[in-house]
Amino acid sequence: MSEVLLDPTGERSATTRxxxxxxxxxxxxxxxxxxxxxARGNVFLDRIETLLxxxxxxxxRFSKPTFTKPAPIDLRHxxxxxxxxxxxxxxx
Amino acid sequence: xxxxxWQPRNESWLAKQADGLVAVVKADCPTCILIAPVxxxxxxxxxxxxxxxxxxxxxxxxVDGFAVVLDSDLEISLELDIDTVPTLLKIEAGAIVDxxxxxxxxxxxxxxxxxxLGVALPDFRPGCGSLTNDPAFVEQRAIAERIPLLRSRALxxxxxEDEMEALFDRGFTDxxxxxPPTPARVARMLGGTTRDPQEIVAIVPPxxxxxxxxxxxxxxxxxGCKPEYLPIVLAAVEAxxxxxxxxxxxxxxxxFSGPLVIVNGPITRSIGMNSGVNALGQGNRANASIxxxxxxVIRNVGGGRPGEIDRAALGNPGKYTFCFAEREHDSPxxxxxxxxxxxxxxxxxxxxxxxxxxxxxxxxxSREPESLARSFAAGMRTVGxxxxxxxxxxxxxxxxxxxxxxxxxxxxxxRLHDELxxxxxxxxxxxxxxxxxxxxGLPESFATATLPKFRNxxxxxxxxxxxxxxxxxxISGWAxxxxxxxxxxxxxxx
Numbered sequence: 380m381s382e383v384l385l386d387p388t389g390e391r392s393a394t395t396r397x398x399x400x401x402x403x404x405x406x407x408x409x410x411x412x413x414x415x416x417x418a419r420g421n422v423f424l425d426r427i428e429t430l431l432x433x434x435x436x437x438x439x440r441f442s443k444p445t446f447t448k449p450a451p452i453d454l455r456h457x458x459x460x461x462x463x464x465x466x467x468x469x470x471x
Numbered sequence: 472x473x474x475x476x477w478q479p480r481n482e483s484w485l486a487k488q489a490d491g492l493v494a495v496v497k498a499d500c501p502t503c504i505l506i507a508p509v510x511x512x513x514x515x516x517x518x519x520x521x522x523x524x525x526x527x528x529x530x531x532x533x534v535d536g537f538a539v540v541l542d543s544d545l546e547i548s549l550e551l552d553i554d555t556v557p558t559l560l561k562i563e564a565g566a567i568v569d570x571x572x573x574x575x576x577x578x579x580x581x582x583x584x585x586x587x588l589g590v591a592l593p594d595f596r597p598g599c600g601s602l603t604n605d606p607a608f609v610e611q612r613a614i615a616e617r618i619p620l621l622r623s624r625a626l627x628x629x630x631x632e633d634e635m636e637a638l639f640d641r642g643f644t645d646x647x648x649x650x651p652p653t654p655a656r657v658a659r660m661l662g663g664t665t666r667d668p669q670e671i672v673a674i675v676p677p678x679x680x681x682x683x684x685x686x687x688x689x690x691x692x693x694x695g696c697k698p699e700y701l702p703i704v705l706a707a708v709e710a711x712x713x714x715x716x717x718x719x720x721x722x723x724x725x726x727f728s729g730p731l732v733i734v735n736g737p738i739t740r741s742i743g744m745n746s747g748v749n750a751l752g753q754g755n756r757a758n759a760s761i762x763x764x765x766x767x768v769i770r771n772v773g774g775g776r777p778g779e780i781d782r783a784a785l786g787n788p789g790k791y792t793f794c795f796a797e798r799e800h801d802s803p804x805x806x807x808x809x810x811x812x813x814x815x816x817x818x819x820x821x822x823x824x825x826x827x828x829x830x831x832x833x834x835x836x837s838r839e840p841e842s843l844a845r846s847f848a849a850g851m852r853t854v855g856x857x858x859x860x861x862x863x864x865x866x867x868x869x870x871x872x873x874x875x876x877x878x879x880x881x882x883x884x885x886r887l888h889d890e891l892x893x894x895x896x897x898x899x900x901x902x903x904x905x906x907x908x909x910x911x912g913l914p915e916s917f918a919t920a921t922l923p924k925f926r927n928x929x930x931x932x933x934x935x936x937x938x939x940x941x942x943x944x945x946i947s948g949w950a951x952x953x954x955x956x957x958x959x960x961x962x963x964x965x
Binding site: 382383384385386387388389390391444445446447448449 | 621624625627638652653654657678680681682686690693717719723724772773774950956
């Protein structure tokens with residue numbers, strides 16, 4: 380008889396969700412820029428904001444309270460409500 | 472009987488018994504041996520059955536005598552609720568209507584209506600404990616009863632598979648072999664807690680999975696824990712998964728840190744934790760397996776695996792396991808859980824610290840507390856980087872020979888803490904970018920400020936280690952407080 384061991388994992392079954400459609404162009408879209416608050420992430424995002432502004436995007440800036448924790452759910456909802464796409468900046 | 476052999480018996484033995492007397496005995500009982508001849512006499516007075524717990528040849532049954540039933544799995548004894556042997560029971564209509572235990576001629580004669588029983592015997596002899604009270608049986612029985620309650624998915628290991636290799640292959644280990652979590656081992660582990668196996672202990676990051684007591688037990692088995700360690704592991708999992716401690720960020724960071732579990736209270740002595748020689752090192756099962764169990768829970772339940780969401784640039788060896796007890800019995804100071812959390816010394820607690828690594832502080836010459844505190848401060852300034860302040864926490868582990876210097880001078884733990892914080896007020900000119908030829912540092916705007924190395928609450932002082940050696944250790948932390956990880960002290964339950 381084969382031995383039985385107990386599964387030590389959370390036994391999760393991953394949920395599969397369809398990705399949002401990739402926009403053909405960013406022109407005229409509301410673009411969220413999320414700064415995770417790592418040092419100099421703002422430098423990167425400032426440059427992105429300039430470049431996207433030149434393409435006719437409307438920019439909304441957001442930042443996480445701390446880079447060490449997931450974005451709070453209210454912030455995620457706010458971004459989803461205000462933006463068509465979001466760019467998250469990591470830096471180190 | 473082993474736990475794996477045990478099957479619950481659904482039918483009642485008692486219900487099928489004819490009216491009359493039943494005796495329960497065991498061969499390993501001098502009183503039972505003494506009264507064996509009396510059992511023969513009682514056949515004429517309605518003794519129908521003798522239940523023997525351990526030996527089918529005991530008692531010898533004479534011709535036309537009573538039936539001897541071997542109760543090898545003790546199911547009959549359990550149904551009859553036998554505490555002592557011999558026990559004599561009176562059965563009527565499938566129910567027990569009277570019992571007497573041990574040997575007492577008066578009682579047995581009154582009970583059976585027989586006269587002149589056991590005339591050669593002493594008047595009275597106490598009985599012996601029923602085998603159902605044998606601690607090994609009680610444990611096996613408890614394990615057997617818990618196995619059907621387990622809810623974890625069963626993983627069948629093939630006949631040709633090596634179970635140790637199978638656990639590696641399935642990604643369940645930290646790189647070292649683990650103890651295979653059989654149902655019997657997990658059920659035994661659950662005997663270490665009073666909590667319901669299906670109670671949710673914590674939501675474990677990064678996958679945010681509801682983690683039951685049972686899942687902690689499975690991983691505690693794999694880590695090598697004994698059941699009596701389980702309450703500490705449960706408390707450590709709870710503390711690690713708080714918003715304050717932020718196990719999620721601690722796991723994901725590119726920094727070195729992993730969870731350190733410092734244990735306080737009487738439980739550290741009762742389970743044999745090491746707080747003395749080599750307290751931070753290898754060789755003690757409780758220290759080693761408790762810290763490892765926490766990391767296995769985060770890996771297996773939470774889904775936090777190195778190279779995936781664990782992005783440490785280097786990590787540190789303490790991420791296998793890092794757990795020790797405070798040396799309380801001869802500490803000059805109140806224990807950590809008392810000074811940090813206002814708990815009582817006789818309570819048990821874990822304190823979780825996001826530890827990056829151990830750095831020695833050697834000072835074999837200081838005999839004055841002021842001098843030794845300066846040595847400590849000089850070492851502690853290097854945490855993270857000598858020019859970084861207010862960024863990292865620090866746990867200072869002071870050995871007995873160093874602690875004695877402060878004790879002899881009458882310094883309290885709070886005094887030492889405050890002196891260290893004062894010594895670690897650093898002029899901004901030493902910290903700004905470019906100072907001392909190092910680009911790392913603070914913006915120039917801080918040049919005229921004076922800045923503390925550590926935030927308030929970011930410096931722990933713990934007493935541990937062997938008697939000899941004028942060494943202490945600093946354990947550097949991670950991003951401190953609300954930015955990263957808050958130090959969390961949690962009571963250990965049952």
